[in-house]
Amino acid sequence: MTDNHLTELRARAAQGDGDAIGELVELAGERGDMDELRRLVDEGSADAAAQLVELAGERGDMDELRRLAANGNHDAADVLLELSEEDDKDY
Numbered sequence: 341m342t343d344n345h346l347t348e349l350r351a352r353a354a355q356g357d358g359d360a361i362g363e364l365v366e367l368a369g370e371r372g373d374m375d376e377l378r379r380l381v382d383e384g385s386a387d388a389a390a391q392l393v394e395l396a397g398e399r400g401d402m403d404e405l406r407r408l409a410a411n412g413n414h415d416a417a418d419v420l421l422e423l424s425e426e427d428d429k430d431y
Contacts, residue, residue: 341367353380365391374404381408393419 346367352360361380368376369391377395380388389408396404397419405423408416 361385362387369395389413
């Protein structure tokens, strides 16, 4: 992926191009780019939110999950609860 292609995708996404948004979400997920996913979530992408929750859950990033849950993301709250329950079982 070249910087030019990424810039073009972001420009198309900013214009509301669903395919470009989807491609950015997929690429960010593959790269583990939480900043890109956060930006897409802030722009309203539900797919980016789902990918960010998945990535944060895989990484055990409780702070990110708490932030998402505090902003009303029910999936993040569910993952946060699951991870918290797993931690409780370890003791």
